Amino acid sequence: SQQGEEDPQALSIQEGENATMNCSYKTSINNLQWYRQNSGRGLVHLILIRSNEREKHSGRLRVTLDTSKKSSSLLITASRAADTASYFCATPFGGNTDKLIFGTGTRLQVFP
Amino acid sequence: DAGVIQSPRHEVTEMGQEVTLRCKPISGHDYLFWYRQTMMRGLELLIYFNNNVPIDDSGMPEDRFSAKMPNASFSTLKIQPSEPRDSAVYFCASSFRTGGSQPQHFGDGTRLSIL
Numbered sequence: 001s002q003q004g005e006e007d008p009q010a011l012s013i014q015e016g017e018n019a020t021m022n023c024s025y026k027t028s029i030n031n032l033q034w035y036r037q038n039s040g041r042g043l044v045h046l047i048l049i050r051s052n053e054r055e056k057h058s059g060r061l062r063v064t065l066d067t068s069k070k071s072s073s074l075l076i077t078a079s080r081a082a083d084t085a086s087y088f089c090a091t092p093f094g095g096n097t098d099k100l101i102f103g104t105g106t107r108l109q110v111f112p
Numbered sequence: 113d114a115g116v117i118q119s120p121r122h123e124v125t126e127m128g129q130e131v132t133l134r135c136k137p138i139s140g141h142d143y144l145f146w147y148r149q150t151m152m153r154g155l156e157l158l159i160y161f162n163n164n165v166p167i168d169d170s171g172m173p174e175d176r177f178s179a180k181m182p183n184a185s186f187s188t189l190k191i192q193p194s195e196p197r198d199s200a201v202y203f204c205a206s207s208f209r210t211g212g213s214q215p216q217h218f219g220d221g222t223r224l225s226i227l
Contacts (some may be wrong), residue, residue, distance in 0.1 A: 031212075040220075043203070044206075045217070065164060088155070097212040098160065
């Protein structure tokens with residue numbers, strides 16, 4: 001079973017708008033990662049946020065983590081058509097820090 | 113760096129045939145992961161290696177699947193005999209030091225179709 005569940009499953013917006021994706025997970029974690037997958041390509045790591053961090057920025061990306069609610073959000077500001085992709089959250093699996101469990105993903109479509 | 117390299121990119125074969133997927137991890141990475149992605153089940157971890165040693169193969173679906181890592185720069189995932197339900201995209205990923213607390217770097221996958 002998946003540890004992370006993304007919401008929404010799909011999101012369509014216009015260029016320039018902000019896109020927000022949410023991830024909920026089930027067990028305690030020491031970090032949470034976000035990945036992007038373009039059609040026909042492998043996953044690309046975007047950002048890692050540790051359990052003692054509440055917010056992290058990378059360019060147009062802003063990630064928040066609320067360990068009390070077991071949830072995280074990924075905000076993409078001023079979206080571009082090139083941001084069209086699927087976005088996944090991933091967390092370590094239980095007590096095994098070697099393994100990542102990926103969520104179901106959010107498919108983002110940005111229209112020019 | 114060249115990134116994780118997988119071959120072939122596409123494979124179409126008939127049921128019952130042996131399939132071998134190949135992966136070259138990023139140089140210096142000590143963890144290697146094999147994943148399978150389908151619409152129904154999402155991204156599933158099949159097996160992972162640390163320093164060329166298989167650590168956890170609990171995700172390998174059946175005995176028809178096997179994986180090896182003979183050296184730090186090469187790994188294979190073999191399916192024998194293949195079945196139509198094995199059709200999926202198979203990804204290889206590598207990371208440095210640990211797979212759960214460091215970024216994983218993915219190849220572009222092998223799209224496998226079993227007829």
